[in-house]
Amino acid sequence: xxxxxxxxxxxxxxxxxxxxxxxxxxxxxxxxxxxxxxxxxxxxxxxxxxxxxxxxxxxxxxxxxxxxxxxxxxxxxxxxxxxxxxxxxxxxxxxxxxxxxxxxxxxxxxxxxxxxxxxxxxxxxxxxxxxxxxxxxxxxxxxxxxxxxxxxxxxxxxxxxxxxxxxxxxxxxxxxxxxxxxxxxxxxxxxxxxxxxxxxxxxxxxxxxxxxxxxxxxxxxxxxxxxxxxxxxxxxxxxxxxxxxxxxxxxxxxxxxxxxxxxxxxxxxxxxxxxxxxxxxxxxxxxxxxxxxxxxxxxxxxxxxxxxxxxxxxxxxxxxxxxxxxxxxxxxxxxxxxxxxxxxxxxxxxxxxxxxxxxxxxxxxxxxxxxxxxxxxxxxxxxxxxxxxxxxxxxxxxxxxxxxxxxxxxxxxxxxxxxxxxxxx
Amino acid sequence: xxxxxxxxxxxxxxxxxxxxxxxxxxxxxxxxxxxxxxxxxxxxxxxxxxxxxxxxxxxxxxxxxxxxxxxxxxxxxxxxxxxxxxxxxxxxxxxxxxxxxxxxxxxxxxxxxxxxxxxxxxxxxxxxxxxxxxxxxxxxxxxxxxxxxxxxxxxxxxxxxxxxxxxxxxxxxxxxxxxxxxxxxxxxxxxxxxxxxxxxxxxxxxxxxxxxxxxxxxxxxxxxxxxxxxxxxxxxxxxxxxxxxxxxxxxxxxxxxxxxxxxxxxxxxxxxxxxxxxxxxxxxxxxxxxxxxxxxxxxxxxxxxxxxxxxxxxxxxxxxxxxxxxxxxxxxxxxxxxxxxxxxxxxxxxxxxxxxxxxxxxxxxxxxxxxxxxxxxxxxxxxxxxxxxxxxxxxxxxxxxxxxxxxxxxxxxxxxxxxxxxxxx
Numbered sequence: 001x002x003x004x005x006x007x008x009x010x011x012x013x014x015x016x017x018x019x020x021x022x023x024x025x026x027x028x029x030x031x032x033x034x035x036x037x038x039x040x041x042x043x044x045x046x047x048x049x050x051x052x053x054x055x056x057x058x059x060x061x062x063x064x065x066x067x068x069x070x071x072x073x074x075x076x077x078x079x080x081x082x083x084x085x086x087x088x089x090x091x092x093x094x095x096x097x098x099x100x101x102x103x104x105x106x107x108x109x110x111x112x113x114x115x116x117x118x119x120x121x122x123x124x125x126x127x128x129x130x131x132x133x134x135x136x137x138x139x140x141x142x143x144x145x146x147x148x149x150x151x152x153x154x155x156x157x158x159x160x161x162x163x164x165x166x167x168x169x170x171x172x173x174x175x176x177x178x179x180x181x182x183x184x185x186x187x188x189x190x191x192x193x194x195x196x197x198x199x200x201x202x203x204x205x206x207x208x209x210x211x212x213x214x215x216x217x218x219x220x221x222x223x224x225x226x227x228x229x230x231x232x233x234x235x236x237x238x239x240x241x242x243x244x245x246x247x248x249x250x251x252x253x254x255x256x257x258x259x260x261x262x263x264x265x266x267x268x269x270x271x272x273x274x275x276x277x278x279x280x281x282x283x284x285x286x287x288x289x290x291x292x293x294x295x296x297x298x299x300x301x302x303x304x305x306x307x308x309x310x311x312x313x314x315x316x317x318x319x320x321x322x323x324x325x326x327x328x329x330x331x332x333x334x335x336x337x338x339x340x341x342x343x344x345x346x347x348x349x350x351x352x353x354x355x356x357x358x359x360x361x362x363x364x365x366x367x368x369x370x371x372x373x374x375x376x377x378x379x380x381x382x383x384x385x386x387x388x389x390x391x392x393x394x395x396x397x398x399x400x401x402x403x404x405x406x407x408x409x410x411x412x413x414x415x416x417x418x419x420x421x422x423x424x425x
Numbered sequence: 426x427x428x429x430x431x432x433x434x435x436x437x438x439x440x441x442x443x444x445x446x447x448x449x450x451x452x453x454x455x456x457x458x459x460x461x462x463x464x465x466x467x468x469x470x471x472x473x474x475x476x477x478x479x480x481x482x483x484x485x486x487x488x489x490x491x492x493x494x495x496x497x498x499x500x501x502x503x504x505x506x507x508x509x510x511x512x513x514x515x516x517x518x519x520x521x522x523x524x525x526x527x528x529x530x531x532x533x534x535x536x537x538x539x540x541x542x543x544x545x546x547x548x549x550x551x552x553x554x555x556x557x558x559x560x561x562x563x564x565x566x567x568x569x570x571x572x573x574x575x576x577x578x579x580x581x582x583x584x585x586x587x588x589x590x591x592x593x594x595x596x597x598x599x600x601x602x603x604x605x606x607x608x609x610x611x612x613x614x615x616x617x618x619x620x621x622x623x624x625x626x627x628x629x630x631x632x633x634x635x636x637x638x639x640x641x642x643x644x645x646x647x648x649x650x651x652x653x654x655x656x657x658x659x660x661x662x663x664x665x666x667x668x669x670x671x672x673x674x675x676x677x678x679x680x681x682x683x684x685x686x687x688x689x690x691x692x693x694x695x696x697x698x699x700x701x702x703x704x705x706x707x708x709x710x711x712x713x714x715x716x717x718x719x720x721x722x723x724x725x726x727x728x729x730x731x732x733x734x735x736x737x738x739x740x741x742x743x744x745x746x747x748x749x750x751x752x753x754x755x756x757x758x759x760x761x762x763x764x765x766x767x768x769x770x771x772x773x774x775x776x777x778x779x780x781x782x783x784x785x786x787x788x789x790x791x792x793x794x795x796x797x798x799x800x801x802x803x804x805x806x807x808x809x810x811x812x813x814x815x816x817x818x819x820x821x822x823x824x825x826x827x828x829x830x831x832x833x834x835x836x837x838x839x840x841x842x843x844x845x846x847x848x849x850x
Contacts, residue, residue: 036786067764068754098750098766100783132747133784238751308733308837316846322557325523326663329493339492341523358525359558361461412733414839421741 002388009170009385010158017156017173020182020207022247024051026151027163030144032137034094045093045137047148048160049113050203050245055084058209058246060216061125062223070095070239071102072126079125086123088203088243089113090164091141092188093130095199097238105136112142116149127201127241129166129188157205161186164201167278169384174268178261181207181250185265189273199237200227202269204244204262209252218259219244226266229298230274230408231305274408275386279416281378282314284409285391290398296337297405300396303331305409314392315411317377319369321346321353321361324394339398347395348372427813434595434810435583442581442598445607445632447672449476451576452588455569457562459519470518470562472573473585474538475628475670480509483634483671485641486550487648495520495664496527497551504550511548513628513668514538515589516566517613518555520624522663530561537567541574552626552666554591554613582630586611589626592703594809599693603686606632606675610690614698624662625652627694629669629687634677643684644669651691654723655699655833656730699833700811704841706803707739709834710816715823721762722830725821728756730834739817740836742802744794746771746778746786749819764823772820773797 003009019025026049031042061080063073072095079085089110096102106128110121117123128136161171165188175184189200204219223242244262252258275283284305291297304310307327313320324346332339341357349372351365376390391408428434444450451474456467486505488498497520504510514535521527531553535546542548553561586596590613600609614625629644648667669687677683700708709730716722729735732752738745749771757764766782774797776790801815816833 034788036788037791038788065758066751066754067757067762068750068766095747097747098779098782098784102783131745132751133778133786134747238747238754308841312842312846315842318846320556322520322522322559322663325493326491326557329491329663332492333490337492341493353558354523357523358527359523361558363459363461363463366462412842414842416733417737417740417837417839417842421737421743 003385006170006384013171013173014156014158016175017158017161017184017186018175019154019157020184020205020247022053022207022249023205024053024152024154025049025157025160026148026153027159028144028148028151029163030137030140032140034134034137036134043093045091045140046163047141047144048090048163049087049148049152050157050160050205051087051152052085052245052247054247055086055123056246056248057084057212058215058248059085059212060219060244062219062242064237064240066238066240068098068238070097070128071099071106072096072128073239073241074103075106076125076127076241076243079122082122085125085245086117086119087245088125088127090127090160090201091136092164092166094128094134094136095130095132095239096128096136097132099133099135101135105138108138109136109141113145113149125243127243129164129199129201129239132238157184157186161188164188169276172269172272172276174265174272176261176264178258179208179251179253183208183261183265185269187269187273200240200273202227202242202266204242204265206244207247207250208258209248209250210246210258214255214258215244215246218255218262222259222263222266225263226270229405230270231302231410271408274410275389277410279413279418280410281413281415282373282376282411283391284314284394284411286394286396286407286409287404288396288398289404290400291403291405292401293403294405297403298407299335300328300331301405301407302409303327304394304396305407308412311410311412314373315413317370317373319348319366319373321348321369322359324348325354325359328396343399345397349393428810431595431809438596438598439581439583441600442583442586442609442611443600444579444582445609445630445672447478447632447674448630449478449577449579450474450582450585451573451578452584453569453573453576454588455562455565457565459559459562461559468518470516470565471588472566472569473515473588474512474573474577475582475585475630476512476577477510477670477672479672480511480548481671481673482509482637483640483673484510484637485644485669487644487667489662489665491663491665493523493663495522495553496524496531497521497553498664498666499528500531501550501552501666501668504547507547510550510670511542511544512670513550513552515552515585515626516561517589517591519553519559519561520555520557520664521553521561522557524558524560526560530563533563534561534566538570538574550668552668554589554624554626554664557663582609582611589613594701597694597697597701599690599697601686601689603683604633604676604678608633608686608690610694612694612698625665625698627652627667627691629667629690631669632672632675633683634673634675635671635683639680639683640669640671643680643687647684647688647691650688651695654830655695656727656835696833699835700814702835704838704843705835706838706840707798707801707836708816709739709819709836711819711821711832711834712829713821713823714829715825716828716830717826718828719830722828723832724760725753725756726830726832727834728752729819729821730832733837736835736837739798740838742795742798744773744791744798746773746794747784749773750779750784753821768824770822774818
């Protein structure tokens with residue numbers, strides 16, 4: 001889908017964002033003075049709530065592998081052991097990671113949310129994104145809860161998807177119909193997006209009836225092929241979280257049908273997250289085939305999309321293709337993997353750039369490749385909506401096996417640096 | 426050493442750059458039209474030559490682990506089996522990596538250099554840096570050789586150190602006296618500098634008498650603690666090379682004395698390479714202690730200095746210290762290494778930012794840290810000489826063992842992106 005203005009794009013998202021049966025959602029804003037930093041004006045913090053009509057045992061979650069996870073991740077891992085949950089409370093601005101009393105603070109806020117509903121804190125997953133190390137403004141968050149709950153509605157999740165944004169330029173929403181119901185997903189994530197779920201928060205809501213174990217297995221496999229196959233800047237955050245909830249109000253479908261639909265939603269969200277990454281002007285799609293294993297194919301692809309020299313060349317529309325081959329060789333050397341250049345073929349778009357152990361370059365081809373890169377560029381300073389869905393396609397073909405992987409990555413722009421050099425100001 | 430202008434800095438380098446006894450050096454320039462890219466004007470290419478007065482068996486070399494090494498690396502590995510060599514021919518602009526006939530081209534140029542001296546090509550190491558994938562302009566290089574040889578002199582290596590620069594802003598030269606002689610080193614390297622020797626060319630010349638095996642062992646150990654403990658942008662190039670040559674005209678010294686002097690020269694060159702990295706405005710020094718092994722300490726330190734989010738925060742003088750701890754946790758999680766936050770202490774400069782499993786942040790401390798980062802900044806657009814030798818010191822203390830490592834890294838600036846987005850233009 002291509003949009004020429006933000007309004008049309010938001011209208012399109014609204015059409016995708018309708019809540020499945022059995023769910024309500026809401027968003028609200030508050031503000032606070034952090035104790036960790038002098039500020040002149042209070043900082044805004046937004047809250048989003050997803051509430052199931054009834055407690056559900058059909059829920060699952062995946063979390064970052066970072067060894068210093070945020071309090072919401074620590075709590076979320078415990079919640080997986082609960083018999084049933086009612087929903088998720090999400091905040092932006094502060095990720096509540098390794099702050100003193102971080103777990104207690106999060107539980108206190110959830111307790112205040114649960115009490116009027118006759119529930120306890122353990123009925124809710126917490127999810128937080130934003131600055132690491134700071135403490136949650138508990139008092140201000142609790143003060144905003146009555147207004148948040150008063151705003152619960154059965155419309156779309158677009159307000160919630162907007163509320164959880166940090167440096168995201170636009171909300172990420174996708175949905176697909178399945179059986180008599182649907183799967184809706186919304187997400188945030190901008191920088192810091194790598195494999196293994198980086199500061200990425202993803203919420204998947206469905207009304208399709210499904211067992212807990214089936215949901216968790218499908219979620220795990222779908223994430224492996226989507227969220228774990230993308231990278232904006234190779235950093236894996238302390239807070240990455242994917243949560244799936246089912247209200248179970250619609251008839252079940254065949255497991256493979258459900259999983260295919262779930263993977264489709266996850267894949268679209270993953271693509272949106274990369275395309276909307278901080279300062280991204282090109283989305284790269286690395287397709288590796290002929291590898292010994294999926295893991296090897298994926299790791300090779302990630303090494304290329306994470307190479308700063310590849311990323312900056314693509315940003316500059318400069319077909320400096322030597323850097324692609326160098327990144328492959330660097331990865332293989334550091335991984336102790338033997339690799340014969342004679343068995344390697346590399347294409348950029350339609351053009352073969354390396355085969356039979358040598359580069360295949362000439363002036364005419366360079367012009368074509370420059371034009372190809374330019375055509376796939378977006379203006380990284382002005383993207384309240386994606387101007388197109390073009391990718392810079394890089395194909396790497398080996399002859400070592402029959403495994404393959406597709407990884408989405410991003411270029412590295414001046415705007416990325418600017419945004420991250422002054423994220424908190 | 427601090428310099429307020431380029432002239433004083435070059436004067437200082439000149440004072441360090443005197444060739445040891447038994448060596449001559451020269452530099453020359455030529456130009457060419459590449460066949461791989463349309464250009465309006467011929468591109469400049471510089472040559473540098475280091476020539477021993479007599480063939481020497483006391484030589485050694487280390488090369489990149491990249492699986493697609495340049496032709497000079499392939500040839501250099503063979504040269505290590507020669508009984509003796511006479512010198513090194515270096516060029517910039519084209520790295521001669523995976524170009525069709527790359528090895529033949531390099532050997533042809535070396536043969537043309539060797540013939541008038543009554544030698545064969547195998548008397549010389551080749552070394553090339555620059556664009557990957559392009560072919561050497563053999564005819565133009567051969568045409569420049571008579572002038573190059575005519576310029577051989579016994580003065581300083583500063584002209585050679587300048588000739589081999591690519592995006593380097595200033596030449597890198599260091600030397601230390603040892604026994605009755607000295608060890609002189611000169612290097613190039615700007616972006617793409619990581620562990621395992623990235624597009625870094627280093628030449629170490631000494632007149633101290635030393636055996637081949639002793640020289641090679643000392644070189645390997647010194648490089649492990651210096652060139653392999655630095656990172657500008659995590660890319661390891663196809664061409665990284667360190668070559669050491671001894672003329673043996675001065676009496677030998679104790680092995681440990683020689684190795685200490687060699688490591689000192691390597692350490693100073695490594696620091697210079699990072700400080701002069703593409704678009705670098707802060708040099709980071711990561712000191713890890715209490716680790717189980719040197720490799721673990723070094724890998725943790727590299728994970729922090731290579732994190733784009735840490736690098737951009739330091740560039741922005743933003744003490745967003747959560748990103749440091751997140752990078753440590755990310756590395757540990759991905760490496761399968763258990764880590765207890767209670768046993769971790771992290772300091773930025775003099776300030777403790779994390780201990781006992783939680784951040785230790787407050788507004789007053791943040792102001793101090795901002796000022797600390799600002800004080801260590803250099804203007805990345807104007808650095809024909811290093812304005813100071815200050816580092817951003819990050820200390821990571823664990824309680825898992827008694828191994829430690831010190832790694833030098835660089836921030837990530839808008840200037841880095843600009844330079845690498847358009848390196849070839």
